Amino acid sequence: MTFDLTISDDQRQILDAAKIMLGRNYPQSRLRDSNACDSMTPLVEFGAFVLALPDTQDGAGFSVVEEALLHAAFGRHLVSPSSMAAAIGLRIALATGRDDLANAIGTGEIKVCAGTETGAGMLLFEPDGAAQAILRRADGIRLVDLAEADIIPQTAMGHGRPVARATTPAAVSNNAPAGEDLNLIATLLTCAQLLGVATGARDLAVDYAGIREQFGRPIGSFQAIKHHCANMAIGVDMLSAQLDMAAIALRDRREDAAFQIAALVRLAPKIALSNARLGIQIHGGIGFSAEADAQLYIKHAHVLGALAQGKDLLSLPAPLAPLEEN
């Protein structure tokens, strides 16, 4: 079949294996007591960063479609955005002929963290032990060597996971950003992780609504709660459909790839945040506490949202524009 959006057996196998690996190494409960940066070692061993590289580059030969599905699973487990940074950093190193660096990223010897530029310099997420950073700036993404950077840890929003400021090394502005294709892949994977956050927030809230009782019955039997949950489910369905569309367009180098990615990035941060916020509300008092997991999704959605940037959607040609009238 030429038109088929079924998840293939290969894709299912990757997701099943990932589920086991993530459950073992990145249970959401790990974040209750510790704000330590996530280790990337289990992901290296899983082959996550070389999943979509061709065999000729020691990759597993899959595509960005499989990689996007995998990163959605990462997002569900609130895995550090360093996972996206490694996958992209490795590609930038290869594209610029730095095979040793690519190899070191692939084996986990060199850690890459994710960062974005603000008016005050670089903001790095979970930077501990990172020698390189994927930096998002208005003009694109770059792989930045942190050797020269002065990294100053900061207290994160809501005392969340580690964040640091760093001065942007002078060399950054002299180098051209990575190619547009890598920019699109970085956006795709970040949005996939946002889908995972939206999905995780939905599931946590739906589970809680089914067990928490008030007025003698589960709160999930009340319409007000049901409708919040339905809205979360709709957001997940929209976003995952658009993620598939964008990933396929990018894999197949279709001419609407940039449009589909720009549409995706318009939706992903909003839906992830909306689901995370509804999740807090459904949990009530415990949702506002740092002792329950609901709040973790808000903070993670904000971090990923800061890393998700796309082209102006209105500047791109639409695939379903009306045909010229004769």
Next chain:
Amino acid sequence: MQLDPTADDLIFRESARVWLAENVPASDAPHEGQPARKYATDWVARCHSGGWSGLAWPEAHGGRGLSAARLIIWYEEYVRARAPSALDCTFVALNHAGPTLIACGTDEQKAFHLSRILEGRSIWCQGFSEPGSGSDLASLATVGKVDGEHLVVNGQKIWSSYADIADYQELLIRTEQGSQRHRGLSWVICDMSLPGITVRPIRNMAGVSHFAEIFYDDVRIPLSDVVGKVNDGWNVAMTTLGFERRTAAIALQLELSVKVEDLITLAEPATGTATAHLLADLRAEAAALRAMTYRTLLREPETPFDGSMMRLVFAELSQKIHRAAIDILGPEALVAGRWTHDYMESYSETIAGGTAEIQRNIIAERILGLPREARP
């Protein structure tokens, strides 16, 4: 996951594009009455003579039995060519009544009705809702009593689109005396010219009369016009609704993408303005609705209710687009025009065919598995 057209698909797309370019009517569709009927039936007849009607119907019943991929290609071309909206007075016949007869009708019923529908010779309306049975359809009270070879029907239906110009009605009535809820109903073909039927058109908030209420006073309908078994009407009705989820909505959903493009052309927003942000959001949501539409067609659903999420996104996005149009037009929106008319009509989107609130209940209970509401 593939969206790869074959060489034959490309030829199909080209032939669809060429045919549409030559045949799509230049004038806009009238909104009501006989002019609406003539415009819509002429269009169906033209599609039929060109080999473009009943695309999703099986070939054995006069359709083309197209694959989901071909339907997608056809409707992409259809909306880009600005072909007439699929939601006109032929919608019920082509997308509800016909498929229901194909699934549940007798050979005689199929032989008589199917070609009439495909050729644009008959118009159907729906007779489901009643004054006391809206969201709670299963509480319906219009009765049919068996009398010899006939059902004698008494009661009232409402919100029936195009009942004033329809030839037939898909009528859901209670045929088992004293039955409750979904049991004891029958799905009946009602000839709208039968004695005892009174149609009173209802003007809607857009100022046009395309729906109506219908009164039945001792209307005698032959038992041979019951579709499926007597008292099994709920299952027959569910067959229709299941079909609707998969194909009937494609054109309407893709049409929203074209509407957003029209709105961008209308507004010409400057970069970075609030209007530009709003239009970018609408464009993204229309893209996602298109992705949901394709997924619904091209992937086995996890539950039979998955389509309800897509339906709700469609209804609410349609309203958002039309509200944005009114904001962009400013005071000019107060003068009747295309956007103004469609804006008024769009208020029905979150009501007709199951309110947004009922849809959300279904999503929460049937997809997410949340506990059923406490019932009185």
